[in-house]
Amino acid sequence: MILALLGDFYSAVMALDLLLLLILFASWWWITYQLRSTLSFWTRAGLIGWWFVVASPAWHIGPNDIFSLAFFLLGTALTLRVATNPTTVVSILAGLAYGLAAVGRYAYWPLIAVGPAALLWVGRRRLTSHSLIQGVCSGVIVIGIYLRNQLVRGKGAQEYGYDVIPGFFPEHLLEIAPFPVSLVGIYGAFAPGGFLRSISASLERAFQPLLWLVALLLAAGATWGFVSMFREASQDNSEASAGPPTRLAVVHCGLTSLLTVGMLAYLSVRSPPQGYPTPDDAWVYLAETRYYVPLAMALFVGMGWFLERARSIGGRLRLMISAGLVLVGVLASGPAVLRAKRFVEIHVLRVAQPSRALDLGLPDLLAAQLCPPADGSRLI
Numbered sequence: 001m002i003l004a005l006l007g008d009f010y011s012a013v014m015a016l017d018l019l020l021l022l023i024l025f026a027s028w029w030w031i032t033y034q035l036r037s038t039l040s041f042w043t044r045a046g047l048i049g050w051w052f053v054v055a056s057p058a059w060h061i062g063p064n065d066i067f068s069l070a071f072f073l074l075g076t077a078l079t080l081r082v083a084t085n086p087t088t089v090v091s092i093l094a095g096l097a098y099g100l101a102a103v104g105r106y107a108y109w110p111l112i113a114v115g116p117a118a119l120l121w122v123g124r125r126r127l128t129s130h131s132l133i134q135g136v137c138s139g140v141i142v143i144g145i146y147l148r149n150q151l152v153r154g155k156g157a158q159e160y161g162y163d164v165i166p167g168f169f170p171e172h173l174l175e176i177a178p179f180p181v182s183l184v185g186i187y188g189a190f191a192p193g194g195f196l197r198s199i200s201a202s203l204e205r206a207f208q209p210l211l212w213l214v215a216l217l218l219a220a221g222a223t224w225g226f227v228s229m230f231r232e233a234s235q236d237n238s239e240a241s242a243g244p245p246t247r248l249a250v251v252h253c254g255l256t257s258l259l260t261v262g263m264l265a266y267l268s269v270r271s272p273p274q275g276y277p278t279p280d281d282a283w284v285y286l287a288e289t290r291y292y293v294p295l296a297m298a299l300f301v302g303m304g305w306f307l308e309r310a311r312s313i314g315g316r317l318r319l320m321i322s323a324g325l326v327l328v329g330v331l332a333s334g335p336a337v338l339r340a341k342r343f344v345e346i347h348v349l350r351v352a353q354p355s356r357a358l359d360l361g362l363p364d365l366l367a368a369q370l371c372p373p374a375d376g377s378r379l380i
Contacts, residue, residue, distance in 0.1 A: 016144045020070045021058055026056045027049075027073035031297065032304075034080045034245040038229060043304045051300060061290050068104030069293055071097045072111065075138075076252060076297065079115040081124065082130050083244035088218030091130040095137025102142050107291055110259050116253040122244065172268040178208075178215035179292035180222075182240070183299050222302025226250055253298035260294050343373035 017319035028051060032044040039047075051057075057066050081090050098115055101108045112135070119131040233247040267285040274283045285291060
């Protein structure tokens with residue numbers, strides 16, 4: 001429909017990208033708004049602004065990842081809404097949103113259980129029916145994709161994915177990426193950390209200890225925020241302090257983190273190293289930063305709660321943290337400028353040609369996801 005309206009394939013893809021980004025950031029705003037009882041206005045504004053400018057999915061992940069993340073966050077926002085306004089329509093929409101997230105990437109298949117499980121955990125019997133509704137709606141979509149794939153394979157297409165023999169490779173756990181720093185926009189293919197490789201492989205290795213230190217500090221801060229908020233939510237059931245959306249958000253983020261990291265660890269341990277992106281590389285699942293994107297909400301919200309509840313932090317330390325965040329924001333905004341420049345060159349000035357890897361992909365990638373290609377190209 002978009003292609004028929006615009007008449008140009010690249011313009012249609014860009015319009016679809018912008019629509020998905022609108023859904024993504026609107027859902028992110030709605031999530032933080034529903035947590036307003038535990039996150040101040042300025043903290044929410046900082047979280048939204050950081051993810052919109054510094055760590056924006058618009059220039060850190062591809063179109064297919066944006067599609068899945070947008071609908072996963074929409075499902076999360078609707079699930080939080082169920083905690084305060086449990087209606088059948090909202091539950092159905094949340095289930096469909098989770099299912100659509102699974103359409104974009106196989107990595108979201110196990111995450112369709114997060115919303116229903118969180119509702120069961122927090123709501124007990126009160127939200128059991130809504131949990132079942134969500135699970136059925138998202139499950140129908142995933143089952144449909146699975147049956148579609150089986151039908152395509154039955155007609156002579158090759159088995160999807162690489163023809164590998166599962167084994168036991170525990171050493172692959174050491175290949176885990178410093179994903180907290182990639183989620184905040186300072187490490188990855190389009191972040192300043194990613195540019196280190198193009199300058200010097202030795203320089204990149206030299207910066208690894210610093211990146212891991214920052215990653216551990218971010219993870220520790222987010223964990224501290226979650227633990228403190230979980231305790232507060234367990235002791236006080238009033239909406240004024242830690243109401244139902246907050247308790248649900250804590251459980252939702254925790255389950256998302258466990259499922260995502262656990263799935264990547266299992267796949268890495270069971271799969272031999274694969275030659276990707278070049279035959280000489282030894283690629284494993286834990287090393288791919290974009291697979292950790294579902295954890296973005298957990299990291300950002302956890303850090304927000306940390307900043308809100310860490311009253312013991314001294315004034316000088318707070319000033320140092322603020323200065324560090326400003327510096328990181330300035331450095332990590334570079335990819336935003338480069339991607340904006342490329343957008344203008346391609347779609348406004350029309351002096352450059354789109355690259356399939358960077359500038360388009362939703363229609364053909366989604367089609368390939370529903371109908372796996374015979375050459376076994378990677379789409380997870």
